[in-house]
Amino acid sequence: MNKLIFQIYKQIAFRVDPEKIHDISLVLLEFLYKSFIGKVLHRKITKNSREQLNIKFDNPIGLAAGFDKNADYLNFISNVGFGFVEVGTLTPKAQSGNPKPRVFRLVNDEAIINHLGFNNKGIDYGIERIKKFNRNIPIGVNIGKNASTDVKDAYHDYEYCLRKAYAVADYITLNISSPNTKDLRELQKGEKVSSFLHSIKKLHDNLKKVYKKHTPLVIKIAPDITIDMINDLVTLIEEYDIDGIICTNTTIDKSELSSKYRDIQGGLSGKPLLKKSNDVLYNVSKSLDKNKTVFGVGGIDSQESANQKFSLGADLLQLYTGMVYKGPNLLKEILKD
Numbered sequence: 001m002n003k004l005i006f007q008i009y010k011q012i013a014f015r016v017d018p019e020k021i022h023d024i025s026l027v028l029l030e031f032l033y034k035s036f037i038g039k040v041l042h043r044k045i046t047k048n049s050r051e052q053l054n055i056k057f058d059n060p061i062g063l064a065a066g067f068d069k070n071a072d073y074l075n076f077i078s079n080v081g082f083g084f085v086e087v088g089t090l091t092p093k094a095q096s097g098n099p100k101p102r103v104f105r106l107v108n109d110e111a112i113i114n115h116l117g118f119n120n121k122g123i124d125y126g127i128e129r130i131k132k133f134n135r136n137i138p139i140g141v142n143i144g145k146n147a148s149t150d151v152k153d154a155y156h157d158y159e160y161c162l163r164k165a166y167a168v169a170d171y172i173t174l175n176i177s178s179p180n181t182k183d184l185r186e187l188q189k190g191e192k193v194s195s196f197l198h199s200i201k202k203l204h205d206n207l208k209k210v211y212k213k214h215t216p217l218v219i220k221i222a223p224d225i226t227i228d229m230i231n232d233l234v235t236l237i238e239e240y241d242i243d244g245i246i247c248t249n250t251t252i253d254k255s256e257l258s259s260k261y262r263d264i265q266g267g268l269s270g271k272p273l274l275k276k277s278n279d280v281l282y283n284v285s286k287s288l289d290k291n292k293t294v295f296g297v298g299g300i301d302s303q304e305s306a307n308q309k310f311s312l313g314a315d316l317l318q319l320y321t322g323m324v325y326k327g328p329n330l331l332k333e334i335l336k337d
Contacts, residue, residue, distance in 0.1 A: 006327035018103040026073045033076040045081040047335045052293040053216040059083035064318035065142035069120045071129035080328045088142030092160040094122035110325045115266030117180045123164045141169035151183040166207045177222040177249040179267045201240040218244035223251045223276040234287045244293030247281040270321035274299025285313025306334040
């Protein structure tokens, strides 16, 4: 997308409710990219290609989960140059998420606060969408629990989604770090995370035998965890042979924001997240076995911030909020010489 066109679009879009304009824009873009126009607009970027998770990535920049929750817009997303995409978060049953308004645009901070709460059409819908798509890039599937499921029973929701996604996904992400589902982050702590990963890995090994293929498993962690929690998670990832880790989800720390936004409920993403997510990325990377794949996410809005994450140990990167403020050309900027 031409920079001038994006700036014009941005001037119009930023006058509209963030969630509404997100949905409208994606519907229109998906329509365009499914038409003959898509062949003209198609962009494939093969640069800094690499193999991670036993998957070939044409380039190491992907689109983070949350952008396309239900795999409804894969024609558009797969044709703007990303090396991969992660859809979701998908839950066993469709759910509407938290009450609106639940997405807030912080223009001066180049940030977003979202309190969406895993709004999605359910894992069955998302998997059927992926099956029908003529895949040209790797697709990860991010899974979570329904809001109605007590955290002590969360394993059953992840088990259901893991079974549904295993044969279709290129990799599967266990989202145990969203701040917008009650008590979900408890799954990152102590005995809970150990018991959870033990059960998940047991099922994962069984599915590997059934399907005679290995679908990599990664976990997504919060930026608001302590060094001790990071060390415990790294130990468990190696103990249960989890394939990778995503650093990080959104933060609940809004202390650096103006008082106008500090009390808004939800997770903060964008530029203010960069340092916090980088700190977690560094502490994970320095301790984790080098054969594990580390995803860097949070605050990427330039080639400089992307390179920071690579230098701290990230193997792959994911974008979201930076795309909202900089447009699809951000991808091209990051990968330029």
